[in-house]
Amino acid sequence: MTVDPTLLDDLEWRGLIAHSTDREALRDALTQGSVRFYVGFDPTAPSLHMGNLVQILTARRLQQAGHTPFALVGGATGMIGDPRDSGERTLNSLDTVKEWVGRVRGQIEPYLDFEGANGATMVNNYDWTASLSTIDFLRDVGKHFPVNRMLARDVVKSRLEAGISYTEFSYILLQSMDFLELYRQYGVTLQFGGSDQWGNLTGGAELIRRAEAGKAHAFATPLITKSDGTKYGKTEGGALWLDPEMMSPYAFHQFWLNVEDAKVGELLRVFTFFSRAEIEELEAVTAAEPFRRAGQKALADAVTTLVHGEAETEHAKAAAAALFGTGDLAGLNAATLAAALREAGTIQAAPGTSYVDLLVETGLVKSKGDARRTIAEGGAYLNNERITDVDLVPDASHLVAGSWLVLRRGKRNFAGVEIG
RNA sequence: GGCAGAUUGCCCGAGCGGCCAAUGGGAACGGACUGUAAAUCCGUCGGUGUAUGCCUUCGAAGGUUCGAAUCCUUCAUCUGCCA
Numbered sequence: 001m002t003v004d005p006t007l008l009d010d011l012e013w014r015g016l017i018a019h020s021t022d023r024e025a026l027r028d029a030l031t032q033g034s035v036r037f038y039v040g041f042d043p044t045a046p047s048l049h050m051g052n053l054v055q056i057l058t059a060r061r062l063q064q065a066g067h068t069p070f071a072l073v074g075g076a077t078g079m080i081g082d083p084r085d086s087g088e089r090t091l092n093s094l095d096t097v098k099e100w101v102g103r104v105r106g107q108i109e110p111y112l113d114f115e116g117a118n119g120a121t122m123v124n125n126y127d128w129t130a131s132l133s134t135i136d137f138l139r140d141v142g143k144h145f146p147v148n149r150m151l152a153r154d155v156v157k158s159r160l161e162a163g164i165s166y167t168e169f170s171y172i173l174l175q176s177m178d179f180l181e182l183y184r185q186y187g188v189t190l191q192f193g194g195s196d197q198w199g200n201l202t203g204g205a206e207l208i209r210r211a212e213a214g215k216a217h218a219f220a221t222p223l224i225t226k227s228d229g230t231k232y233g234k235t236e237g238g239a240l241w242l243d244p245e246m247m248s249p250y251a252f253h254q255f256w257l258n259v260e261d262a263k264v265g266e267l268l269r270v271f272t273f274f275s276r277a278e279i280e281e282l283e284a285v286t287a288a289e290p291f292r293r294a295g296q297k298a299l300a301d302a303v304t305t306l307v308h309g310e311a312e313t314e315h316a317k318a319a320a321a322a323l324f325g326t327g328d329l330a331g332l333n334a335a336t337l338a339a340a341l342r343e344a345g346t347i348q349a350a351p352g353t354s355y356v357d358l359l360v361e362t363g364l365v366k367s368k369g370d371a372r373r374t375i376a377e378g379g380a381y382l383n384n385e386r387i388t389d390v391d392l393v394p395d396a397s398h399l400v401a402g403s404w405l406v407l408r409r410g411k412r413n414f415a416g417v418e419i420g
Numbered sequence: 421g422g423c424a425g426a427u428u429g430c431c432c433g434a435g436c437g438g439c440c441a442a443u444g445g446g447a448a449c450g451g452a453c454u455g456u457a458a459a460u461c462c463g464u465c466g467g468u469g470u471a472u473g474c475c476u477u478c479g480a481a482g483g484u485u486c487g488a489a490u491c492c493u494u495c496a497u498c499u500g501c502c503a
Contacts, residue, residue, distance in 0.1 A: 002480090015425055162499055163497095163499070232442065253454080257456070257458080258456060258457070260458050261455095261457055261458065263455095263457095263458095264458090282426090288459095290455070290457075291454085291455040291457090292455080293455065293456090293457075296455095296456095296457080320456080323456090324456055356469090365449095365466085367466085367467065367468085368467085368468075368469080369450090369466085369467065369468070369469095370464095372463090372469080373449095373450085373464065373465085374450065376464090377449090377450040377451060377463070377464065378451055379449080379450040379451070380450090390469085391469085393476095409449090409450085410449075410450060411450090411451095411456060412456045415427070
């Protein structure tokens, strides 16, 4: 298997390597032959999100460069929970974790190639953890972990005041053991993950060194944040889910389209497979003519296509064009408008339902009080016209494209209502 | 096992018997400006069609009181000290 010797340079250029073990040793390993590597995903929710996508796409980059992926779903680690600053997690039931394992697995598979010389392998750490005895675990794994070093980790330090259970404190042993297990079973010598995983990554590499006198590598991808340093995905619906049931392809596409100028280049490098030349061109165009948002459009189209496919991307684009285009909804043909609204989200309602109730029913606002407040603030629209009358009851004269009402809250939150 | 302290709205954090739906900050949301950006400024930020109203909220359940987030009891969780 020949490998692409420029891989590491490309990863570095894309900003995908926030930390790594000995960089030169890593470079040597990645240029000498196909490296078996792994990246893990814990089933902590019914769907993966934007943060996980960074790992998935990075795995794909490595595979395309000739390396061999092992994608791990954390059936075991998901039962325990990685410690986080916000406090102790609530344990999920075995049934819940099992269900999420299945979903997460299905979300990873489309991005990797399971055929060929460097075909990917799916593993579940539940397989080698479930039957492990406590005594064996403590003797074989625990012995290699100095508690003083574990206490010095940032996450643990931050939790010492508020409290941390032994369960979460031990998480690093499980993840480290995974690396050791994959090293023994498959010869896996590289693990990567998000930068918040750095301690777990090096923990595994060190365990391999201590237990097997083996040489293993690790690197961490950066945390993707907004330019003010806060996390992405905290707007409106919460996280940026990959599951189309949890976040529509339209909403997903809209998210990328609305990314701030200052972040377009970084996101293009991390989330797309455009070449360096293509990305630099897009950055130049965005800098010169920011109002055209060429970078955002390319980003939104590329990522949505990766995650949801070409057809969904076209639907999302068409919907956006219809809703944001000229603003003249009456000028659209019925099929176009109906299709656009279905992307944005629609409900059915009976004739004579008040505008306030419609806002609530579409979910654009969370209560009638919120709806009235929004109208008072001038943030409520019907068919792209601002509504000022709190008591408005839409009638037949408001219908567009036959039986539709187009509700909007704020600048860009649309919902369709089909009257009938 | 004993003693002490903590638990407030999305988050942080005041309040310590009535003036508390509960100060303040952040987040979020709406408006203005723009490009369906960023920054900035202004406004909103428990529910209820409009009532000096009513309902739900200050870890949970009871209780004291004309009246409790504020006092008492029990329970849960967390923290510290002592065994």
